[in-house]
Amino acid sequence: MKQVHTLDRVVIRFAGDSGDGMQLTGDRFTADSAVFGNDISTLPNFPAEIRAPAGTLPGVSSFQLHFANYDIMTPGDRPDVLVAMNPAALKANIADLPRGGVIIVDTADFTKRNLAKVGYDTNPLEDGSLTDYQLHSLDLTGMTVEAVKQFGLSRKDASRAKNMFALGLLSWLYHRPTEGTLNFLSRKFATKPDIRDANITAFKTGYAFGETTEVFAVTYEVAPAPMPAGQYRQISGNLALAYGLITGARKAGLPLFLGSYPITPASDVLHELSKHKRFGVTTFQAEDEIAGVGAALGASFAGHLGVTTTSGPGVALKAETIGLAVMTELPLLICDVQRAGPSTGMPTKTEQADLLQVMFGRNGESPVPVIAAQSPADCFDTAIEATRIAIKYRTPVILLSDGYIANGAEPWPVPDLSAIATIDPDFAVEPNGTDKAGKDVFYPYRRDAETLARPWAIPGTAGLQHRIGGIEKARDTGAVSYDPANHEEMVRTRQAKVDGIVRDIPDLVVDDPDGARVLVLGWGSTYGPITAAVRRVRKGGRAVAQTHLRHLNPFPANLGEILRSYDRVIVPEMNLGQLSMMLRAKYLVDVHSYSRVRGLPISLSELAHDLESEIDQLEGVRA
Amino acid sequence: MTAVDQSRQTNNGGGHELRSGLAGVPLSLEPLTRKDFTSDQEVRWCPGCGDYAVLAAFQGFMPELGIKKENTVIVSGIGCSSRFPYYVDSYGMHSIHGRATAIATGVATAREDVGVFVITGDGDALSIGGNHLIHALRRNVNLTILLFNNRIYGLTKGQYSPTSEVGKITKSTPMGSLDNPFNPVSLALGAEATFVARTIDSDRKHLTEVLRAAAAHRGASFVEIYQNCPIFNDGAFDVIKDKETSADAIIPLRHGEPIIFGVDGRLGVVRDPNSGEFGVAEVAEVGVEALVVHDAHRPDPTYAFGLSRLTASGMLNQSPIGVFRDVAAPAYDDLSRAQVSTAAAQNSDDDALQALIAGNDTWNVS
Numbered sequence: 001m002k003q004v005h006t007l008d009r010v011v012i013r014f015a016g017d018s019g020d021g022m023q024l025t026g027d028r029f030t031a032d033s034a035v036f037g038n039d040i041s042t043l044p045n046f047p048a049e050i051r052a053p054a055g056t057l058p059g060v061s062s063f064q065l066h067f068a069n070y071d072i073m074t075p076g077d078r079p080d081v082l083v084a085m086n087p088a089a090l091k092a093n094i095a096d097l098p099r100g101g102v103i104i105v106d107t108a109d110f111t112k113r114n115l116a117k118v119g120y121d122t123n124p125l126e127d128g129s130l131t132d133y134q135l136h137s138l139d140l141t142g143m144t145v146e147a148v149k150q151f152g153l154s155r156k157d158a159s160r161a162k163n164m165f166a167l168g169l170l171s172w173l174y175h176r177p178t179e180g181t182l183n184f185l186s187r188k189f190a191t192k193p194d195i196r197d198a199n200i201t202a203f204k205t206g207y208a209f210g211e212t213t214e215v216f217a218v219t220y221e222v223a224p225a226p227m228p229a230g231q232y233r234q235i236s237g238n239l240a241l242a243y244g245l246i247t248g249a250r251k252a253g254l255p256l257f258l259g260s261y262p263i264t265p266a267s268d269v270l271h272e273l274s275k276h277k278r279f280g281v282t283t284f285q286a287e288d289e290i291a292g293v294g295a296a297l298g299a300s301f302a303g304h305l306g307v308t309t310t311s312g313p314g315v316a317l318k319a320e321t322i323g324l325a326v327m328t329e330l331p332l333l334i335c336d337v338q339r340a341g342p343s344t345g346m347p348t349k350t351e352q353a354d355l356l357q358v359m360f361g362r363n364g365e366s367p368v369p370v371i372a373a374q375s376p377a378d379c380f381d382t383a384i385e386a387t388r389i390a391i392k393y394r395t396p397v398i399l400l401s402d403g404y405i406a407n408g409a410e411p412w413p414v415p416d417l418s419a420i421a422t423i424d425p426d427f428a429v430e431p432n433g434t435d436k437a438g439k440d441v442f443y444p445y446r447r448d449a450e451t452l453a454r455p456w457a458i459p460g461t462a463g464l465q466h467r468i469g470g471i472e473k474a475r476d477t478g479a480v481s482y483d484p485a486n487h488e489e490m491v492r493t494r495q496a497k498v499d500g501i502v503r504d505i506p507d508l509v510v511d512d513p514d515g516a517r518v519l520v521l522g523w524g525s526t527y528g529p530i531t532a533a534v535r536r537v538r539k540g541g542r543a544v545a546q547t548h549l550r551h552l553n554p555f556p557a558n559l560g561e562i563l564r565s566y567d568r569v570i571v572p573e574m575n576l577g578q579l580s581m582m583l584r585a586k587y588l589v590d591v592h593s594y595s596r597v598r599g600l601p602i603s604l605s606e607l608a609h610d611l612e613s614e615i616d617q618l619e620g621v622r623a
Numbered sequence: 624m625t626a627v628d629q630s631r632q633t634n635n636g637g638g639h640e641l642r643s644g645l646a647g648v649p650l651s652l653e654p655l656t657r658k659d660f661t662s663d664q665e666v667r668w669c670p671g672c673g674d675y676a677v678l679a680a681f682q683g684f685m686p687e688l689g690i691k692k693e694n695t696v697i698v699s700g701i702g703c704s705s706r707f708p709y710y711v712d713s714y715g716m717h718s719i720h721g722r723a724t725a726i727a728t729g730v731a732t733a734r735e736d737v738g739v740f741v742i743t744g745d746g747d748a749l750s751i752g753g754n755h756l757i758h759a760l761r762r763n764v765n766l767t768i769l770l771f772n773n774r775i776y777g778l779t780k781g782q783y784s785p786t787s788e789v790g791k792i793t794k795s796t797p798m799g800s801l802d803n804p805f806n807p808v809s810l811a812l813g814a815e816a817t818f819v820a821r822t823i824d825s826d827r828k829h830l831t832e833v834l835r836a837a838a839a840h841r842g843a844s845f846v847e848i849y850q851n852c853p854i855f856n857d858g859a860f861d862v863i864k865d866k867e868t869s870a871d872a873i874i875p876l877r878h879g880e881p882i883i884f885g886v887d888g889r890l891g892v893v894r895d896p897n898s899g900e901f902g903v904a905e906v907a908e909v910g911v912e913a914l915v916v917h918d919a920h921r922p923d924p925t926y927a928f929g930l931s932r933l934t935a936s937g938m939l940n941q942s943p944i945g946v947f948r949d950v951a952a953p954a955y956d957d958l959s960r961a962q963v964s965t966a967a968a969q970n971s972d973d974d975a976l977q978a979l980i981a982g983n984d985t986w987n988v989s
Contacts (some may be wrong), residue, residue: 247976257728290755291758294729301726
């Protein structure tokens with residue numbers, strides 16, 4: 001009987017060649033851990049190249065998983081365990097592993113040639129350079145090929161099951177349930193029995209190898225995390241976004257029309273929605289980004305919920321059409337799954353640097369509501385809220401996600417859809433005024449007194465024929481107008497309409513149990529790292545307050561008051577201080593920008609350390 | 624009652640079930656008149672602009688389609704002609720430069736019960752919006768696209784356009800334009816548009832005939848309209864409009880008839896059996912039996928493309944008009960809606976959505 005150690009949390013990183021199936025391996029370990037009841041947080045990290053040259057550093061793909069017996073906020077800064085499937089994976093990731101960490105290496109690819117390819121002069125498994133780590137050198141490939149010999153696959157095909165061998169071994173090492181992965185493999189390879197059986201056998205053999213080998217003296221248990229009662233699943237941000245869009249449209253009783261063009265890291269939303277046409281979803285893969293949003297706007301004009309999904313470069317291309325939606329005052333959702341820029345930037349890496357683009361990247365005074373999701377599961381709620389605002393206020397709405405939460409996953413209490421409020425599209429069906437002669441007429445730009453929204457009259461509605469477009473509109477009639485006073489009124493009215501959405505935005509709540517002097521304020525996907533860093537700072541005995549913005553335009557009504565009630569406000573962002581600039585401009589508060597642009601989530605330990613320094617410095621100033 | 628009643632029976636190359644371009648659009652219960660399609664907006668084009676004639680023909684022709692005007696949507700881009708929707712009492716959108724076909728694709732795909740017209744120009748459709756045009760055509764979205772070709776940028780006050788002849792002297796090309804123009808009909812045929820025609824603003828009868836055929840076609844109908852800009856490119860079409868010269872300049876295409884034209888029918892179109900290229904010959908020399916008999920329903924666009932090359936690329940002194948190509952093919956929007964309705968025949972109620980969102984791998988915490 002082997003010794004069992006109990007841990008409260010573990011971070012594992014699976015790393016290999018981009019064809020080695022590391023994302024799948026990570027996904028499965030995540031799913032099994034989630035079903036087991038751990039809290040989880042994941043960070044897939046893959047190259048933009050689909051298949052970079054085998055065995056090279058640019059070709060390394062990794063998947064980091066953090067699982068714990070308490071609620072965790074991030075995928076972890078540094079792994080405790082590194083699974084490296086080749087020399088490149090070891091080389092690319094070893095620097096992140098703290099001394100004493102566990103390395104499990106597949107030795108099969110550690111040939112002289114492969115070592116030289118990544119710049120190793122000597123074999124690190126043998127030259128003593130890894131003595132500070134718990135190194136387990138195993139011929140995973142060889143054992144896999146041997147185990148699946150019976151299925152008569154080529155060596156190449158047989159060796160491809162090595163990721164499942166590794167997964168089996170890790171599943172044993174961490175006491176993971178196995179039914180989920182076995183069922184998954186049966187489903188995935190249902191039509192290829194040889195491949196299915198080879199993968200299942202590799203997985204089981206890896207598990208059995210752990211049990212029988214003397215290599216691992218200790219196994220580890222991580223107990224389930226306490227969570228509120230209910231039904232859970234794990235979900236990634238892009239999946240939650242797709243489900244939120246479908247649910248939002250259903251709650252509004254509208255067909256959903258997605259006009260989109262493939263772009264990393266947003267394409268999975270297009271893929272997902274394309275699978276669900278039965279829920280009244282039309283997906284249109286357009287010839288370009290502009291046509292994607294154009295068709296979506298056309299569909300909105302026709303009475304559908306028009307949606308477009310993209311990333312930063314696509315938003316740039318769509319800007320003029322978003323402006324048209326501002327002018328025509330039609331509901332439209334623009335989902336920007338941000339990635340590192342500028343230009344093509346780093347498509348598979350995360351960033352939050354599109355905030356100013358979506359706020360101001362259009363000609364003229366062109367106000368658009370902006371809301372941001374803070375975690376993978378939160379993309380669901382954010383999509384429904386964006387739908388609600390777009391329909392109620394007849395406006396394009398920009399939803400910000402990013403590559404980190406789009407691809408990352410977390411446990412999610414499955415929502416009860418019947419508990420979600422319906423959204424009334426409130427189509428215009430009859431004239432809303434009379435002309436000078438007293439005849440009933442339709443005024444397409446006569447506004448609701450409270451929301452300032454104009455009526456949405458869709459084709460097929462008799463008597464409400466009207467023309468809209470990008471040229472300035474006369475108030476009420478919507479006719480073309482170059483009248484100076486009318487233009488000023490319309491510019492201010494469009495702004496007032498968007499500003500007025502603040503009435504539907506809940507006041508911002510600050511988490512401040514200890515009466516802190518320092519407030520950390522974030523937005524979007526930095527929620528996880530910030531929350532984890534704040535916890536660590538508090539654990540260390542310092543007081544710090546935290547709050548997080550979902551609504552970036554308009555801001556919640558009490559934001560200014562909150563900013564002014566702290567001695568120091570620190571704003572961590574994965575950009576050069578874009579929210580900071582907006583806060584300074586609007587509230588004249590000297591917020592401190594904390595800025596990281598590495599294409600990776602902000603490091604919680606670094607942030608915690610820096611917050612502690614700021615707090616200590618402030619306390620020192622007072623003393 | 625819907626306009627499916629108007630389905631026509633014509634010969635077609637594809638063997639697909641023929642549906643009218645307006646099938647699915649509700650018919651008006653009362654007969655409509657030109658006045659019903661006239662909005663309260665004052666028409667503001669330059670005096671003598673060809674757009675007036677096209678608008679008048681359009682308003683005169685729409686009642687004959689019989690569809691409800693509230694089920695008519697006109698989408699335009701930017702340019703002089705793109706003001707068109709304001710003057711027609713239907714639903715309409717005067718959108719942004721080049722994007723009308725993309726926006727109209729969304730309208731047409733979303734709504735089977737709406738007849739969608741696109742109004743565009745040579746700059747709008749062929750320059751800034753060229754990409755959207757060719758893709759709408761290749762997809763065969765059920766749109767009727769009217770391209771007003773005046774061979775100049777009018778609204779921006781007179782720069783050369785992608786259909787201007789080489790050497791065009793304009794404000795932006797004082798030493799003459801350098802780039803080769805598009806032949807819009809060739810471009811549309813290159814994109815394998817299923818309905819391609821050309822007509823002239825000043826020939827009301829021909830214009831109306833072509834519009835009628837275009838509206839009846841299911842899928843993308845592309846109509847190039849030669850339209851005179853009296854301010855910045857006056858006389859661009861004089862040779863084919865002038866009564867003295869038009870007979871020898873206009874090559875009328877009529878399905879099933881030999882292509883014959885010219886004063887007293889002295890000219891005809893022949894095809895070189897070796898090269899496949901088309902040319903003009905004296906009928907007296909080659910004989911009527913040597914002339915090409917026009918067939919707009921050939922499935923392959925090669926023939927129609929060949930005919931389109933008879934248009935002179937420089938100063939316009941000869942050009943075929945009429946329907947080059949009219950073949951039946953599935954329309955993108957019909958196929959898209961069919962996928963949605965086929966899928967919706969599966970379980971798609973609220974419980975099904977709840978089950979989708981829960982997924983296959985849930986666990987319970989008690």
